[in-house]
Amino acid sequence: xxxxxxxxxxxxxxxxxxxxxxxxxxxxxxxxxxxxxxxxxxxxxxxxxxxxxxxxxxxxxxxxxxxxxxxxxxxxxxxxxxxxxxxxxxxxxxxxxxxxxxxxxxxxxxxxxxxxxxxxxxxxxxxxxxxxxxxxxxxxxxxxxxxxxxx
Amino acid sequence: xxxxxxxxxxxxxxxxxxxxxxxxxxxxxxxxxxxxxxxxxxxxxxxxxxxxxxxxxxxxxxxxxxxxxxxxxxxxxxxxxxxxxxxxxxxxxxxxxxxxxxxxxxxxxxxxxxxxxxxxxxxxxxxxxxxxxxxxxxxxxxxxxxxxxxxxxxxxxxxxxxxxxxxxxxxxxxxxxxxxxxxxxxxxxxxxxxxxxxxxxxxxxxxxxxxxxxxxxxxxxxxxxxxxxxxxxxxxxxxxxxxxxxxxxxxxxxxxxxxxxxxxxxxxxxxxxxxxxxxxxxxxxxxxxxxxxxxxxxxxxxxxxxxxxxxxxxxxxxxxxxxxxxxxxxxxxxxxxxxxxxxxxxxxxxxxxxxxxxxxxxxxxxxxxxxxxxxxxxxxxxxxxxxxxxxxxxxxxxxxxxxxxxxxxxxxxxxxxxxxxxxxxxxxxxxxxxxxxxxxxxxxxxxxxxxxxxxxxxxxxxxxxxxxxxxxxxxxxxxxxxxxxxxxxxxxxxxxxxxxxxxxxxxxxxxxxxxxxxxxxxxxxxxxxxxxxxxxxxxxxxxxxxxxx
Ligand code: SF4
Ligand code: SF4
Numbered sequence: 153x154x155x156x157x158x159x160x161x162x163x164x165x166x167x168x169x170x171x172x173x174x175x176x177x178x179x180x181x182x183x184x185x186x187x188x189x190x191x192x193x194x195x196x197x198x199x200x201x202x203x204x205x206x207x208x209x210x211x212x213x214x215x216x217x218x219x220x221x222x223x224x225x226x227x228x229x230x231x232x233x234x235x236x237x238x239x240x241x242x243x244x245x246x247x248x249x250x251x252x253x254x255x256x257x258x259x260x261x262x263x264x265x266x267x268x269x270x271x272x273x274x275x276x277x278x279x280x281x282x283x284x285x286x287x288x289x290x291x292x293x294x295x296x297x298x299x300x301x302x303x
Numbered sequence: 304x305x306x307x308x309x310x311x312x313x314x315x316x317x318x319x320x321x322x323x324x325x326x327x328x329x330x331x332x333x334x335x336x337x338x339x340x341x342x343x344x345x346x347x348x349x350x351x352x353x354x355x356x357x358x359x360x361x362x363x364x365x366x367x368x369x370x371x372x373x374x375x376x377x378x379x380x381x382x383x384x385x386x387x388x389x390x391x392x393x394x395x396x397x398x399x400x401x402x403x404x405x406x407x408x409x410x411x412x413x414x415x416x417x418x419x420x421x422x423x424x425x426x427x428x429x430x431x432x433x434x435x436x437x438x439x440x441x442x443x444x445x446x447x448x449x450x451x452x453x454x455x456x457x458x459x460x461x462x463x464x465x466x467x468x469x470x471x472x473x474x475x476x477x478x479x480x481x482x483x484x485x486x487x488x489x490x491x492x493x494x495x496x497x498x499x500x501x502x503x504x505x506x507x508x509x510x511x512x513x514x515x516x517x518x519x520x521x522x523x524x525x526x527x528x529x530x531x532x533x534x535x536x537x538x539x540x541x542x543x544x545x546x547x548x549x550x551x552x553x554x555x556x557x558x559x560x561x562x563x564x565x566x567x568x569x570x571x572x573x574x575x576x577x578x579x580x581x582x583x584x585x586x587x588x589x590x591x592x593x594x595x596x597x598x599x600x601x602x603x604x605x606x607x608x609x610x611x612x613x614x615x616x617x618x619x620x621x622x623x624x625x626x627x628x629x630x631x632x633x634x635x636x637x638x639x640x641x642x643x644x645x646x647x648x649x650x651x652x653x654x655x656x657x658x659x660x661x662x663x664x665x666x667x668x669x670x671x672x673x674x675x676x677x678x679x680x681x682x683x684x685x686x687x688x689x690x691x692x693x694x695x696x697x698x699x700x701x702x703x704x705x706x707x708x709x710x711x712x713x714x715x716x717x718x719x720x721x722x723x724x725x726x727x728x729x730x731x732x733x734x735x736x737x738x739x740x741x742x743x744x745x746x747x748x749x750x751x752x753x754x755x756x757x758x759x760x761x762x763x764x765x766x767x768x769x770x771x772x773x774x775x776x777x778x779x780x781x782x783x784x785x786x787x788x789x790x791x792x793x794x795x796x797x798x799x800x801x802x803x804x805x806x807x808x809x810x811x812x813x814x815x816x817x818x819x820x821x822x823x824x825x826x827x828x829x830x831x832x833x834x835x836x837x838x839x840x841x842x843x844x845x846x847x848x849x850x851x852x
Contacts, residue, residue, distance in 0.1 A: 182337070184421035187412060189775045191421070221807070225767045227345070227420065278806075282767070285802040286760040292801065295573035296534045
């Protein structure tokens, strides 16, 4: 069943998405220009996250993975990258009508905290991956040397 | 005017819709006031003092970009200013490019580093401005002409830091020049920027160590002749194991018709070695009279990323070796910047090579008039000509296990205008080839993000950002057509795209074009082929074997 906050997000989807997109582009030290392939990829994945909220946790996980992959190589600190879902909370609170019950906000917060933790795991996996890429690249460079050593 | 330069109406539209320096969206003051910050992942290790000494470059010392004091030599400001004056006189392009930019902004969003980082200092126009602002301050006439543009500034250590950062976030790919109405080539400004930095010892070990190795032993890794031979012979054994065919490369053989030179990455690194196997199989297949030199054992030229003089010196060994061995002409392997040097600079740097003959294919009789003066032919042209004349026996089904796309390397596509030949060869050796989107290929190709000597591991974060536009285009064909193989004709691509793919598009592997040629070649006396060069099963051929069992 739809949670109240998801219903609210979907009802205000264009506005929520646009504001979320803007706030994420503002993570970049010089604010990412919205026409770049990177900004487009980010916008796509943010939209996918919104759409996936009431789908399977697997689907949400996939989208969280995709956004973390992008965020993990950027020129801003992890704390900023991980504020992604806090931004979404602030945006919804700003645009939602006042009479939403506290219980729904609590539920929203809990879910967003959960997603943040998930994103953190994925962010770390991608940072690890970058180190792994370095190791693999050095190995490829010395491919013939190590082959001779093993022979 | 360049083909892709915008028309006046388009420029007007671009100008109105996009942020630009001229409109004050990125005011100079604010732009240059943002301090540069070196932190892990955004700088390359500086050159070791012994290496700097070895090649006679300036100011050998231990230092790091994260240090407050970069230990610049006494009087460094004068060195830079004199260096700039000297280059303005010697290189007309440099002076012209500094003078004629109208800051229309057409180049602004064309650079992969801007597109991948969002950093306005990575807009080509801003990159050039890093030098132009100093030029304006120090060359009064220029200032007079450029009056009305703000931003003349003094040369300070901060400026040098900024140059170091942003001239290493330019891969000299020239994509911006394709869109500039004046054809301004920011790559040339970067080259000058790097030359000036070398005058005061601001450098990058990943570039200077290969230069020093190449200077001493003839190749980037410093592989000595016996090891170089061993590597190639060991690849020849692999070919024999795989196909049952014996290939017999010769080394330093005087009187051979052709001297073959390829980037040394093809001789020591994975996946380049599979491309090397492809070349050797091809030469065996057509019975080419060629030899490989253990001295001119490097097609690449990292000297090109330091200074004109060093590029010239490292390039000269090709001609010296060709002369010593008495060959007729040179055949060159799959490489990017090697061809930029050969195509655009070799002839005036070290030519004319009158002791060589105009290249003629011994198989087809085709005269390579385009190489009349350098006497060096690109292997892809050579192979395309062989296929065109029906000289190769090919079975493209042997690459049916690969669904390919093609990455135009900047130096081949934009640097020498070779666009059709690789596609022609690829289409003849495989059955599934899908192009990436139009604005990311051919003249408009996006750089791998690691060219011009920044393909070092400590720079991985920047490389993954700069390579994002390319990776994103690959993602497009991966999702749309299930593409799983990225074919290239450049050794730096083969070295660096695997990491880029692995991060952004896991499941996409990187291949050299001649590796696929090697897979498809039906060799005389071969065993039944069931595996490709990497010992991966070929689709449809395994079954046949099982059926026979
Ligand atoms: S370099 Fe060319 S395209 Fe770029 S701002 Fe200058 S004139 Fe315009
Ligand atoms: S040459 Fe390439 S990397 Fe350099 S500024 Fe132009 S587009 Fe960017």
